[in-house]
Amino acid sequence: MKNTPGPDLNPKPDRSAGVPPAVPSVSSGQAAGATRPRFGEVTIRNRGRLPHWEKDGATYFITFRLVDSLPKSVLDRIESERRAVVTTANQLHRALSADENRKIQRLSTPVIEQFLDNGAGACHLRNPAIAEVMASTLCHFDQRRYRLFAWCIMPNHVHVVVRLFLGETLAAVVHSWKSFSAKQANRILGAHGAFWQREYL
Numbered sequence: 001m002k003n004t005p006g007p008d009l010n011p012k013p014d015r016s017a018g019v020p021p022a023v024p025s026v027s028s029g030q031a032a033g034a035t036r037p038r039f040g041e042v043t044i045r046n047r048g049r050l051p052h053w054e055k056d057g058a059t060y061f062i063t064f065r066l067v068d069s070l071p072k073s074v075l076d077r078i079e080s081e082r083r084a085v086v087t088t089a090n091q092l093h094r095a096l097s098a099d100e101n102r103k104i105q106r107l108s109t110p111v112i113e114q115f116l117d118n119g120a121g122a123c124h125l126r127n128p129a130i131a132e133v134m135a136s137t138l139c140h141f142d143q144r145r146y147r148l149f150a151w152c153i154m155p156n157h158v159h160v161v162v163r164l165f166l167g168e169t170l171a172a173v174v175h176s177w178k179s180f181s182a183k184q185a186n187r188i189l190g191a192h193g194a195f196w197q198r199e200y201l
Helices: 072-091 098-117 128-140 170-189
Strands: 035-039 042-045 052-055 059-065 146-153 157-164
Touching: 059 170, 072 098, 128 146, 128 157, 128 170, 157 170
Parallel strands: none
Antiparallel strands: 035 042, 042 052, 059 157, 146 157
């Protein structure tokens, strides 16, 4: 395996997927980007985007995908339908119901999985050099920042099963993977600009 420098230790803030959050900050009375209060040991972080549930010592199944793996028409449809559900709850001055949260989840997951499995986009992770960069990036901080249980690099997305060590955050770890691998992949491709889509599941 090539000896390459590790991921960025000082990650920049994650960026939005351009889709309204499933748990809107407005209806909860909090400013966008605020960290939600703890519910027991679980923290809900939405940062104005898709919510992520975090718990100390939890094991996460994470999927992140290449920037062109979902057509804009699909993202626009998901955004429109999700926005309609959130708008209705906001107009009634209430939080989303359990049924509405389930509906929002169903809006995106099957559609996204279909496009990922069909190999949409340029599928740069088929390139063995880029796949090797991704594998090295995931393994670089294994046993130091997290315990990496399993990972799978697909042509246009990556699946990871990981448990974070105390003091690490999901956003920081995922950002370090994506930031470092994107720079290396763009160098291999002779390209510039976004490599990964900005949200993860």
